Amino acid sequence: DIQMxxxxxxxxxxxxxxxxxxxxxxxxxxxxxxxxxxKPGIAPKLLIYKSSRLESGVPSRFSGSGSGxxxxxxxxxxxxxxxATYHCQHYSDYPWTFGQGTKVDIK
Amino acid sequence: QVQLQESGPGLVKPxxxxxxxxxxxxxxxxxxxxxxxxxxxxxxKGLEWIVSIxxxxxxxxxxxxxxxxxxxxxxxxxQFSLKxxxxxxxxxxxxxxxxxxGAITYWGQGKLxxxxx
Numbered sequence: 001d002i003q004m005x006x007x008x009x010x011x012x013x014x015x016x017x018x019x020x021x022x023x024x025x026x027x028x029x030x031x032x033x034x035x036x037x038x039k040p041g042i043a044p045k046l047l048i049y050k051s052s053r054l055e056s057g058v059p060s061r062f063s064g065s066g067s068g069x070x071x072x073x074x075x076x077x078x079x080x081x082x083x084a085t086y087h088c089q090h091y092s093d094y095p096w097t098f099g100q101g102t103k104v105d106i107k
Numbered sequence: 108q109v110q111l112q113e114s115g116p117g118l119v120k121p122x123x124x125x126x127x128x129x130x131x132x133x134x135x136x137x138x139x140x141x142x143x144x145x146x147x148x149x150x151x152k153g154l155e156w157i158v159s160i161x162x163x164x165x166x167x168x169x170x171x172x173x174x175x176x177x178x179x180x181x182x183x184x185x186q187f188s189l190k191x192x193x194x195x196x197x198x199x200x201x202x203x204x205x206x207x208x209g210a211i212t213y214w215g216q217g218k219l220x221x222x223x224x
Contacts, residue, residue, distance in 0.1 A: 034211070035213075042201055043214035043216055044211070044214060049210035055210075087154055089156075089211075091209040091210060094159075095116075095156060098153050101154075
């Protein structure tokens with residue numbers, strides 16, 4: 001199985017900050033990577049697919065980049081609604097696996 | 108707009124079978140445009156993909172669960188299900204049905220299932 005490792009596990013930030021979350025794959029997954037936002041008690045919401053493509057309706061302050069084994073999710077100008085947990089997921093081959101999540105909380 | 112809703116018992120005894128149903132609206136479970144599947148999240152943990160099915164094609168399983176999982180589809184009710192046998196406390200989780208087309212756009216709201224005697 002391909003292992004997905006996110007860093008950091010927790011990130012403290014302030015409104016307006018630029019935030020970057022990293023996801024590393026244990027082997028080459030090309031650009032078959034998605035990012036999700038999850039708030040407590042709610043199902044994950046797709047933000048980014050195919051590493052850098054913004055899902056319809058997602059604010060443009062969210063962006064993704066990377067290919068191969070290293071990927072980043074960037075939030076440019078953190079908003080109060082963005083305090084949440086973020087997950088990466090590869091879908092290059094079965095079994096699909098997720099990172100352990102990165103919690104973005106208020107500094 | 109595809110909508111998914113999980114239903115089923117919230118408490119299952121150890122060694123028994125966990126059974127959940129997902130009712131789909133806005134799309135047909137027989138459609139060739141969608142996959143259907145299940146993902147779970149243990150309390151305070153990350154997400155774990157369980158299984159995906161393409162109605163007229165293959166079923167894909169997480170190897171760690173393959174021997175215990177089935178995903179029946181009931182086209183007459185536009186539903187698909189999850190059956191997980193021989194459950195233990197480690198199977199306690201929120202179970203999400205979803206349309207896993209690689210990246211997962213459509214999710215159910217989730218159903219907490221606790222395994223306890």
